[in-house]
Amino acid sequence: MERKSFEGMQCPIARSLERVGEWWSILILRDAFYGITRFDEFQKSLGIAPNMLTRRLKGLVESGLMERREYNARPPRYEYVLTKTGQDFRPVLLSLLAWGNKHFAEGAASVLIKNIKTNKIAVPVLTDQVSGEEIIASGKFKIVAGPAADDKLRQRFASGYEGTL
């Protein structure tokens, strides 16, 4: 793997990426949301090599995103389920889904989000739960250094990168 560890970085995006670990991991998380729990189901769905799948699942368990549970004692059989942290990854997956549909689906989407009551296709947008306002491109929000920002990060924001979203 030609990638540097992002562990030491302060940025929450880099930290998040460090936890997820890999493209494959994101697709494993996606399948877990779809309800897949067992090794052979993940393998079938993803067409991934068993040793790779083992490694990725192990990584997701170590990062606290999935939990390994015994569902059969003899012979011992395990299933993999999302932890609370793993479940909270849904907005990232749905944002990827919406972005993919918007730009790369060539006019026809293969997966959509639907409002159960109205039966209408949903258009996901990021909103601020506090003010109820749309965050992106509304000119109403900006990225700022938080209390734990180090000097490098404060400097970056101070030198003009802090801007409206």
Next chain:
Amino acid sequence: MERKSFEGMQCPIARSLERVGEWWSILILRDAFYGITRFDEFQKSLGIAPNMLTRRLKGLVESGLMERREYNARPPRYEYVLTKTGQDFRPVLLSLLAWGNKHFAEGAASVLIKNIKTNKIAVPVLTDQVSGEEIIASGKFKIVAGPAADDKLRQRFASGYEGTL
């Protein structure tokens, strides 16, 4: 790289990942949002090897997420700016940011989103622009097969993976 191409996959999440290409690419996109445009600035910000940065920027240009523009003719100097597709990646970045802050910031965030008018810290949630309802965990939305879904995908949804979000 020990990763299979996701190009042939129908899933919009897999397609999106294919376009972004790499963890590094996500951090380059992040820096581009912060206003960085020049090679040496990206390099300084990311601590990435020049040949790796060249490759990632090239990939982002080929995927249509960034544009390479000459800003000086003699000597020729280039800058990298986000295309519309690249700009539309913001919700993914902000969702990663929110997830990182929630689970891995150990109580104190280093980067936050702020409402400019109220000066309050924003809590980003995914909302349906059509109905105005929160999408995640509201029990009001589900993932469904779209018009372009192939048999494998339809089968997956038909066999119980289609569920509320």
